[in-house]
Amino acid sequence: MENQVPSIWGAMKAKGYSRREFMYFCGVAIAAAGLERSGFGQVVNAFETKPRPPVVWLHFQECTCCSESFIRSSHPIVADVIFDTLSLDYTETLQAAAGTQAEKSLKDTMEKNKGKYILLVEGSVPLLEDGICCTIGGRSALEILKEAAADAAAIVAWGNCASHGCIQAAKPNPTQATPISKLIKKPVINVPGCPPIAEVMTGVVTHLLIFGKPPELDSRGRPKEFYSRRVHDTCYRRPFYDAGLFVENWDDDAARKGYCLYKMGCKGPTTYNACAVTKWNQGLGYPIQAGHGCIGCSEEAFWDQGLYERLPKFPGFGIESTADTVGRTATVVTAAGVGLHAIMSSIRKRKVIEENMDESVNINPPKPGSAMPADSVDEGGDAS
């Protein structure tokens, strides 16, 4: 087996990398996986001894922005993870082979490395009419996915498409686009985002390389190290939020001063991602830093929330109605009903009230000199 699949160090040596470069790569990998320096020896050991896992990268309903993001990892040596140190055996976008050759390569990889390869899936799977909306080589995406997933050592869902369905799954979801975790019974590592941050993607792959098992996941299958904090809580504009300083218009003075974009529909408060920490394009910035609110691209059904609204639209009550429109209407209607009821009561219940008044001891003002009738009736007193 060792001869068939060399270790990462073996593969690097064969390509002419020096030991120093290998150690350097290990150092970068450790940072990408978010490990402590004390884990360095473990990483070097893993890369020296463990066989280099082959990778199958499937593309279904997607725009390839995840691939684009991945190959733009901030550090060239991290991008090399996929091209030099991993054995990328099949990926429609980047492979040299085409047609039946490509399909054969996929089949060979899966057969030769049963239970050993890492499956990376980009894109959602449409279920409409037996998956007719997305086929490769005459086979539906669902069929290909199920076959590839059956013998995979680990499965990663790249991007919002594979994790949550993204724009294809937005209402009314015409192709019945479905996230892959709903189609496979095995555990799936969800790496949502449109696209995910390059460093997050390489971090997940590096973790799989070092430990041979998925990183710690949250209840939605996302790696905790990257998706446990909200963009809002890590945002550099957060002090403006706590101070109650908000942008009211895209071109107002507050926008120029860089106040909080909460009222412009920024989805930072409901979005779990590492954007504000890792940032994009080699740490250059992230959307909020560029003056645009977060659109929540790593969250489920973010297209249905509206990109610039604080509250999502409330379905079934007209295009522009929010929860507040509905609530306000209900309150006004109730108040009107109550008012009407009060008027009706004063008419219909007059008799009851008059009867009560007849019972009352003070219905007739006491005449001067006569005894107070109230004195004669005590609690539980005699009925006269």
Place this chain on the structure above:
Amino acid sequence: MATATTLPYRRVYVWELPVRVFHWVNAISIVLLAVTGFLIGWPQTIWMSDEPYQQYWFGWVRFIHFAAGYIFFFNLLFRVYWSFVGNEYARWSSYIPHRKEQFLNAWETLKVDILQTKEKGKISVGHNYLAALTYLGLFFVMLFQVVTGFGLYAGMSDAWLPWLFAWIVPLMGGDAWVRQWHHIAMWAFVVFTVIHVYLSFYHDVVEGRGTISAIVGGWKFERDDEFDK
């Protein structure tokens, strides 16, 4: 003299002290939660001229919301406990419909109070069953607010209590959707309050049994012959 028609009344201790305390703590925390919640949903612009380091008002609004949320939750837990040890008017059995007469009473109340026909049966001493059903429904809305509220709070808290409710977030498809439903349910309290306050006054005016003062002092007044029915 008209005093000839005067009828004997009995005093009934309907709302025990813990029930009254629950009611007012609940009322105050709901008002605080609704007001601060509405501000969090759509913050008003005030003190725009200051720099962020000079003020923290929105942070305080959120703090009040979270603190009131905790009080609201534990108050609710206490009320659930009291529904097992309290008097008959506070017991769970008078809220959860399980007897035919409860439904009949609810229907009767609907006819008398809403359609305003003539009162025939006995006036309930505690809640009428229509009211009891409403409180039961509101109890579930309260639970929903607790679950969704703490579920949202879990994302920014290390405390164990909010994390007990974190499961709601994936179930509803993310924070944004939990927030949406948490916001909608707030309006249920607003609508409820309008009806609740009005009907309390209505009953006090029409029946003259001290409905309003009962939630302060605990006493209601019942005609002697009502006890024989």
